[in-house]
Amino acid sequence: MDNNHVVLETKNLNVFYGNFLAIKDVNFQVFRNQITAIIGPSGCGKSTLLRSFNRMNELVPSARSEGKILFNGEDIYDPAIDPVEVRRKIGMVFQKPNPFPKSIYENIAWGLKINGFRGSKSEMDDLVEQALRGAALWDEVKDKLDQSGLSLSGGQQQRLCIARAIAIKPEVILMDEPASALDPIATLKIEDLMRELKENYTIVIVTHNMQEAARVSDYTAMMMLTGEGERSGTVIEFDRTSVIFTRPKDKRTEDYITGRFG
Amino acid sequence: MSTLTALRDVTFERNLSLRKLKGKIFEIIAFFAILLGIAMLLTLLIDVFLDGLPWLSTKLFTEFPSRFPDRAGLRSALQGSLWLMVLTAALAIPIGVGAGIYLEEFAPQNRITRFIEINVANLAGVPSIIYGLLGLGLFVRQLGLGRTLIAGAMTMALLVLPIIIVTTREAIRAVPQSIRQAALALGATDWEVSRDHVLVYSAPAILTGIILAMSRAIGETAPLITIGALTYIAFDPKGPFDIFTVLPIQIFNWISLPQSDFHGLAAAGIIILLAVLLSMNALAIWLRNRLLIRW
CATH class of the missing domain: 1.10.3720.10 (MetI-like)
Known part of the structure; x- marks a missing residue:
């Protein structure tokens, strides 16, 4: 496709819940400092795919996977690799804002503490400020860092969650429909923020909103059920977003994007 | 046609007031249930206090x-x-x-x-x-x-x-x-x-x-x-x-x-x-x- 550095790559990835094959034979790449959108109709396995990248799927007791996910060339499902290490490097922002019921400051500081921060209070203050600035939230909260994260508005809470994720400086940030619970203005703020964040991070976003995918992403993976009457999803087409939205190769992608299907 | 509509409306009205009445009856029964509970408790408390107050001392x-x-x-x-x-x-x-x-x-x-x-x-x-x-x-x-x-x-x-x-x-x-x-x-x-x-x-x-x-x-x-x-x-x-x-x-x-x-x-x-x-x-x-x- 081009010479961009591949950060994440799935190889023949299958994910099961019990006997149910949720996603089947997924092959695609995520490029460094790019925003990759995963789009597709409900129930085709977008979130399952996203949650495979930081091994959050394992929290579902019946979940298991086959195939490989390479992170900078290393298989994150290798038995020698601890999911905790994976999640340290591949952060996540959830659909519904979920700040901790702690102060705004603690929301950021906690991730640093558990990941071995051993510095002074002023160094911590700097890191918290950096993270909040990085999430375009600093000006709104700098005077109330000791207030509960739950006291913020929905959009602010989601940016706090982004700040929390970037505070520990992951390489990749996974976003599971990060704006779907927000109003249009808060959504635009999150989208602007994503464009800024891609300077330093690689972003994978799941979205239902095709306009959003078209607006923010560089690459798009189109997911769909594998066939009529099938319940397993797969990536049917992966390309630059501009290609997917203007001249898709797959008829199903075209139908979905133009609103004829899904 | 118009009589039919009217008839249907009458049935509807009667049904609604009956349905509301059922709700009211249930409310009254529930009210007496709570009243009974509170009355029992009050009787108990009053009785205990009448008997006990004269004996209540630092001793x-x-x-x-x-x-x-x-x-x-x-x-x-x-x-x-x-x-x-x-x-x-x-x-x-x-x-x-x-x-x-x-x-x-x-x-x-x-x-x-x-x-x-x-x-x-x-x-x-x-x-x-x-x-x-x-x-x-x-x-x-x-x-x-x-x-x-x-x-x-x-x-x-x-x-x-x-x-x-x-x-x-x-x-x-x-x-x-x-x-x-x-x-x-x-x-x-x-x-x-x-x-x-x-x-x-x-x-x-x-x-x-x-x-x-x-x-x-x-x-x-x-x-x-x-x-x-x-x-x-x-x-x-x-x-x-x-x-x-x-x-x-x-x-x-x-x-x-x-x-x-x-x-x-x-x-x-x-x-x-x-x-x-x-x-x-x-x-x-x-x-x-x-x-x-x-x-």
Whole structure:
């Protein structure tokens, strides 16, 4: 496709819940400092795919996977690799804002503490400020860092969650429909923020909103059920977003994007 | 056509008023149900206060029980209750909260765990006298602890353990999955998630459960009578291995005496016991409203 550095790559990835094959034979790449959108109709396995990248799927007791996910060339499902290490490097922002019921400051500081921060209070203050600035939230909260994260508005809470994720400086940030619970203005703020964040991070976003995918992403993976009457999803087409939205190769992608299907 | 519509409307109207009437009838029945409950409670309280108020004095706190009503007090019973509560708490809280945390956070989801869970829930419904019999057989006789505070506290701890375990589990379960996921996604270990989030956010509800369990222990009489705490105690208990009596038993004692003066004393004792219980429950409610996190 081009010479961009591949950060994440799935190889023949299958994910099961019990006997149910949720996603089947997924092959695609995520490029460094790019925003990759995963789009597709409900129930085709977008979130399952996203949650495979930081091994959050394992929290579902019946979940298991086959195939490989390479992170900078290393298989994150290798038995020698601890999911905790994976999640340290591949952060996540959830659909519904979920700040901790702690102060705004603690929301950021906690991730640093558990990941071995051993510095002074002023160094911590700097890191918290950096993270909040990085999430375009600093000006709104700098005077109330000791207030509960739950006291913020929905959009602010989601940016706090982004700040929390970037505070520990992951390489990749996974976003599971990060704006779907927000109003249009808060959504635009999150989208602007994503464009800024891609300077330093690689972003994978799941979205239902095709306009959003078209607006923010560089690459798009189109997911769909594998066939009529099938319940397993797969990536049917992966390309630059501009290609997917203007001249898709797959008829199903075209139908979905133009609103004829899904 | 127009008559048909009209007819249909009439049926509709009649139906609606009938449906509303049913609701009204149910409301009235429910109202009388609550009225009856409150009336019973009020009668009880008024009766106790009429009998007990003349006997309510500081002497109750300073005097030991006596066969002369005007010299009798609750000193040893109050101290016994306090000792019993502290010892029961010291035994039941770490075990109960620990078991609840284990079952909710660490136990594998298998048949053995489910079997234990069901039986813990069942234990909460076992009549308290059964615990008394167990305490008598195991602690008083088998372990040779005698009719001491520690034997009583161990029995009471068994009695309240299921309550503490169940409330701990419910408190932990009330912490949303989304919070755990948020913490795990930052690269936290399971223990870090439990320590810094789940246990912190569930602590107020766990504490509320503990207070309610303790107020149950204070009011409980049957198991202590069974293990033999029904004795005349005219000294201050000095330690866990002293024999003892508690408030409800002293009240029971006085009621069983024929002289009516002792019945007044018993009523005064009930007022004190009620005051203790109500303040503990009030504390639990206050804690719940103040500290509980609304998600």
